Amino acid sequence: MHVPTKLLDDPADAVTDALRGLAAVHPELTVDLEHHVVSRNHDHHGDHRPGKVGLVSGGGSGHEPLHAGFVGLGMLDAAACGAVFTSPVPDQVLAATTAASSGGGVVHVVKNYTGDVLNFQMAAELADDEDIAVETVLVDDDVAVTDSLYTAGRRGTGGTLFVEKVLGAAAEQGMALADVAALGRDVVARSRSFGVALSPCTTPGSDRPGFDLEPGEMELGIGIHGEPGRRRVPVPATGVAREVARVSVAAIADDVPLDGEELLLLVNGMGGTPLLELQVLAGDVVTELTGRGARIARALVGNHVTSLEMAGAMVSVCRATPQLLQLWDAPVRTPALRWGA
Amino acid sequence: MGRVSAALTAAGVRDWLQRFATAVDEHAGELTDLDRPIGDSDHGVNLQRGTHAVLAALDAADPATPGAALVKAGSTLVSTVGGASGPLFGTLLRRTGKALGDADPVDAAALAAGLRAGLDAVTALGGAQVGEATLVDALAPAVEALEAGGSAQEAAGAAERGAASTDDLVARKGRASYLGERGIGHRDPGAVSIALLFAALAGSTAEDGS
Numbered sequence: 001m002h003v004p005t006k007l008l009d010d011p012a013d014a015v016t017d018a019l020r021g022l023a024a025v026h027p028e029l030t031v032d033l034e035h036h037v038v039s040r041n042h043d044h045h046g047d048h049r050p051g052k053v054g055l056v057s058g059g060g061s062g063h064e065p066l067h068a069g070f071v072g073l074g075m076l077d078a079a080a081c082g083a084v085f086t087s088p089v090p091d092q093v094l095a096a097t098t099a100a101s102s103g104g105g106v107v108h109v110v111k112n113y114t115g116d117v118l119n120f121q122m123a124a125e126l127a128d129d130e131d132i133a134v135e136t137v138l139v140d141d142d143v144a145v146t147d148s149l150y151t152a153g154r155r156g157t158g159g160t161l162f163v164e165k166v167l168g169a170a171a172e173q174g175m176a177l178a179d180v181a182a183l184g185r186d187v188v189a190r191s192r193s194f195g196v197a198l199s200p201c202t203t204p205g206s207d208r209p210g211f212d213l214e215p216g217e218m219e220l221g222i223g224i225h226g227e228p229g230r231r232r233v234p235v236p237a238t239g240v241a242r243e244v245a246r247v248s249v250a251a252i253a254d255d256v257p258l259d260g261e262e263l264l265l266l267v268n269g270m271g272g273t274p275l276l277e278l279q280v281l282a283g284d285v286v287t288e289l290t291g292r293g294a295r296i297a298r299a300l301v302g303n304h305v306t307s308l309e310m311a312g313a314m315v316s317v318c319r320a321t322p323q324l325l326q327l328w329d330a331p332v333r334t335p336a337l338r339w340g341a
Numbered sequence: 342m343g344r345v346s347a348a349l350t351a352a353g354v355r356d357w358l359q360r361f362a363t364a365v366d367e368h369a370g371e372l373t374d375l376d377r378p379i380g381d382s383d384h385g386v387n388l389q390r391g392t393h394a395v396l397a398a399l400d401a402a403d404p405a406t407p408g409a410a411l412v413k414a415g416s417t418l419v420s421t422v423g424g425a426s427g428p429l430f431g432t433l434l435r436r437t438g439k440a441l442g443d444a445d446p447v448d449a450a451a452l453a454a455g456l457r458a459g460l461d462a463v464t465a466l467g468g469a470q471v472g473e474a475t476l477v478d479a480l481a482p483a484v485e486a487l488e489a490g491g492s493a494q495e496a497a498g499a500a501e502r503g504a505a506s507t508d509d510l511v512a513r514k515g516r517a518s519y520l521g522e523r524g525i526g527h528r529d530p531g532a533v534s535i536a537l538l539f540a541a542l543a544g545s546t547a548e549d550g551s
Contacts, residue, residue, distance in 0.1 A: 060423075082423050082424075083387070083423055085381045086381075086387060086423040086424045087425075088423060089419065089420050089422065089423045089427055090419060090420070090428075091420050113516070114425040114514065114516065115423065115424035118425055118427075118428035118467070119424075119427065119428060122428060145519060147521070150511075150513045150518070151514075151519060151521075152514055152515055152518050152519075155519075203381075203383070206382065210381055210382050212378075225381045225516075227380075227381070227520075228519050228523065229519060
């Protein structure tokens, strides 16, 4: 007999029901339950500005609060929510693009996964047919993928948060379409992530985990679905957080110089790791980073880009500039991230 | 037996895709199991969602020609499947249908040429070549078999062997590519689905009595 272990009503309706819940508690958002699109309800705050560049992202569901939780003032204008771990289809992305469009063009923030790339590409063509100018910013911040020539390339993971926050602020301040897109590509180039899984997750409706990870093993260099990156190793008997911090920061430092850099830091939980553990990890990560001559300018610790209930964490950094810090500090008011507004 | 020269009509396309949908239903668990170690274990259920929508769309629109039926089927797959499979399978059928134009019925040579156009569109979109452990490893040999004058049965056999060949390949596209050498020994689920598509074509044309 199947014993439910997930807090759902009907697993088949998990995404719809979650969006219905989001709508119930956030009247400042418009939730399109047919297309699974969440957008800013501009009437609610009277903050609609014709000509403002629209910012759209999306992807498979299961990574909450990404992306729907980051819709609001100073961040996304709309998010397209696919089935669990499956990218949205072009019609959904087009609906999000239309909702976000106020005449100044729309930027698509796309995580580099084959399905996301193909569906957003097709949606951009459909938007072009409707005379909405679309620029795409492809996020590929994941240093775990070392042989990008022979794979689908570096994945878009935790760094997506930096891109969405910074571009949201830039669009809010009236930056033009091409400049927002160029800034986005610069933020991607400055961002790096590395993730570790300590347990797999089970998608709603499935009866077993998405991958096998024996107790006592951890997977180094995961993407945001637990898909593998570098290798599987035993979990050390003690100092697990120190080891994860050491491996993650070393992988990032192998890829970009950190000495003398001012960093935005995200210590991101994958959904199944408590904040207490993430704070332990954050302390160890800061020790590793400062030991390499970096300075932490701003930091976020928590579950922001998750993989259902997977245990594990991801370390993301963005090498900041004064402009990026100013945009990072700008007001934001969304379900999952808010300050200064 | 199974010569596509039995000539494909719009009703024939409906029968072909009905058989494909039935095969996807029967093999959904297997497709998902194949996807589990290398992807995210949803290929079967995603494709099922798409093929059921295709049958409903064909019944509602009742396209007049094989080309129109394949275009409708393809755009329905794009709009319902998501992931990489939706754009790739959808583009295959849609571009094949567009290449068939208004021809009715469609003979074997035209179908081979149409599927070639579909294959070319898929490789342009996804960037995969033969040998990279993707659906192209099943699709390319099946199209080549038809182009060489082979039967749908022979094309299905070529697709099946192509899918089996992915067992020993290192994936270089899609989510399986992150496994590297660890992916060896895993059959690509997209290639298996393509083999089901051509087996459905063989089943459909065989019963046309040619």
